[in-house]
Amino acid sequence: MAEQKKKPTITNAAGYEQAKKAAAQGKPALAQGNATGLRVGAVILWVLAFVFEILAVLIIFGKLNITFLPTMWLLIILIVLDLVCVIIGSQLWKKANHIRPASEKNNALFWIWNNMGVIVACFAFLPLIVIMLSxxxxxxxxxxxxxxxxxxxxxxxxxxxxxxxxxxxxxxxAAMVELGAADVYWTPFGKVYHTYVNEAGDEYCPYLNRSEALTRGTVEQAIAAGRTRLCSWCAKHDGIDTSGILMDDGRAEELAEPLTETVDELTEVATELQELEDNAETAD
Ligand SMILES: [Zn+2]
Structure with missing residues (x-):
């Protein structure tokens, strides 16, 4: 029986053509302005979060009298608004860090830059918690x-x-220099990018679920999309010099693989059953 293998549907990442051209010239496609805009958005949201926290503190100290809702509900609403601003702000900040990452030459700065969202979350709630408790x-x-x-x-x-x-x-x-303008691929929920997808030859990295939708882009786009690590299987297969490139430990894909295999096996069994049924019908 011929093995039927599903092919994934491949879609280009937004701005793919432009990113390819820039990568071919050794230039980044994503402007510094993109990251700056995201950072400004993050800071505005974080400031708003602190405003909600301050309003909550004013209510606790009786400096702000709002009578249309009980104090408990006012505080809960302000905490939720505070939380929403912290979370959205942090997502923008993370996205900016994946477009224009900080240099790791200065350890302290690198740590602060990458953990800014967590630091803000602490400042947005810890003082409030201490004030309420006391x-x-x-x-x-x-x-x-x-x-x-x-x-x-x-x-x-x-x-x-x-x-x-x-x-x-x-x-x-390092990843942009090594991979240049080569196509890389990533899945909707995966954490890594892959290189071994031979679209014409029907050959794929074994860690990819073939029925899944794939996004095609440059390595810069993959990193901007949060896929910061290269699949170790693909790196080995394609002979990529991985020095300096962030590699995956393969765990996420390994966890998904038994599931992928089970689905494949079940599909096979279903096909066989269908064939048996068809044969039985013909025999009748
Ligand atoms: Zn791979």
């Missing part, structure tokens, strides 16, 4: 509920602000 004006229920809400917000905001795939300017540069 305040005597609030009734017990308001105090407990609002404090718990602020702690939960701190945890969610902190976790959402962590850059789980940080990259340095040096690592980005």
């Amino acid at each position: 305040n005597k004006n609030l009734d017990k229920k308001t105090k407990v509920v609002a404090t718990v809400a602020a702690i939960v917000a701190l945890l969610i905001g902190g976790a959402a602000s962590i850059d789980y795939n940080p990259i340095s300017a040096e690592q980005q540069q």
